[in-house]
Amino acid sequence: MTAGDAKAPIYRDTRDLTPFGHARLRTPVRELADGVGGLIHGVLGGRDEALISVDGDVPRLKRLPGKAAKAVHGAIFTSREPERLITVGRAYPEWAGLCYIMAGLLAYKHGSYLRASELLQRGLSTRNDDDANQYASTYLTRVVTRVELAERIEVPVLFSEEAVFLALAHSLRETGHTEAALESLAALPPSLPSALARCALALSLGRDKEVVIWTDGLLNSDDLSAALLLVRARSLRRLGAHSKAQETLKEVLRRRKTDLMLRNDALTDGALLVLENGRKSLNPLGWLRGRPAELETFEVIRKDVEERRLWEQDWKQLGGD
Numbered sequence: 001m002t003a004g005d006a007k008a009p010i011y012r013d014t015r016d017l018t019p020f021g022h023a024r025l026r027t028p029v030r031e032l033a034d035g036v037g038g039l040i041h042g043v044l045g046g047r048d049e050a051l052i053s054v055d056g057d058v059p060r061l062k063r064l065p066g067k068a069a070k071a072v073h074g075a076i077f078t079s080r081e082p083e084r085l086i087t088v089g090r091a092y093p094e095w096a097g098l099c100y101i102m103a104g105l106l107a108y109k110h111g112s113y114l115r116a117s118e119l120l121q122r123g124l125s126t127r128n129d130d131d132a133n134q135y136a137s138t139y140l141t142r143v144v145t146r147v148e149l150a151e152r153i154e155v156p157v158l159f160s161e162e163a164v165f166l167a168l169a170h171s172l173r174e175t176g177h178t179e180a181a182l183e184s185l186a187a188l189p190p191s192l193p194s195a196l197a198r199c200a201l202a203l204s205l206g207r208d209k210e211v212v213i214w215t216d217g218l219l220n221s222d223d224l225s226a227a228l229l230l231v232r233a234r235s236l237r238r239l240g241a242h243s244k245a246q247e248t249l250k251e252v253l254r255r256r257k258t259d260l261m262l263r264n265d266a267l268t269d270g271a272l273l274v275l276e277n278g279r280k281s282l283n284p285l286g287w288l289r290g291r292p293a294e295l296e297t298f299e300v301i302r303k304d305v306e307e308r309r310l311w312e313q314d315w316k317q318l319g320g321d
Helices: 028-043 067-078 082-091 093-109 113-124 130-139 161-174 178-184 192-204 208-214 223-238 242-254 260-282 284-289 292-317
Strands: 144-150 153-158
Touching (some): 067 082, 067 093, 082 113, 093 113, 093 130, 144 161, 153 161, 153 192, 153 223, 192 223, 208 223, 242 260
């Protein structure tokens, strides 16, 4: 399925295990708490925030002996900037693809979106040898990338094609390449996170019909699905399907444990729907179109009064009483 296809929903993931963690909704209060938490973690001797994030301890290199494996392993888990990984990739061309991808994920973590998009695309287009692929499947399974799927919504993703392509899509979106960002997600397997990212991009591009088809049948089972339902409701509203949009917003509000931010967004969108419907009902042109019989009657009376006035003027000119 390409980004232009719109034949079926894209959120139904049939895999038993996925690389995604629980979604996080960013607010100013939560960002402040994360900053304080990160500071405390650093003081207590935790892993440096500038390094690649790892779930647990950094794995020890036990297999794949050789200079290339040791150099790449050290560069991945101890680099604070992408330059070291780029240098190692140039020194060992058969590992270059993996080095560029990890450099891109590191740049993405630091918010360097232009550089991240360049490095990730370079890494995806560079082929690795078997040793590099075996190393990645053995030692990078704990690497975590926190990816922004849509505005204010993030999800931690274990090292996988989802982590790479979702980070690439967000980087392309941040640098103004929205179409390319949407295309980059087309090959990912169905899942709620990738569906939210794709639908948010499609909404920004005005591709509302595709959003509606991609989200058909979705229910509010968690905060990711609630966020995706909000995107669906906005597309329905732009298409003029106000009753369907209202039903979708009710589904967002149905689950009591839905995040307060999402519930507030649903209430705001619902109020905008009511306001928009009210404006249409108060539109003078629409009001007049709904009363053709009254308009016709008014026109007949107006013409009768005008003709009677003219007749009276003529009568007076003729000397009538």
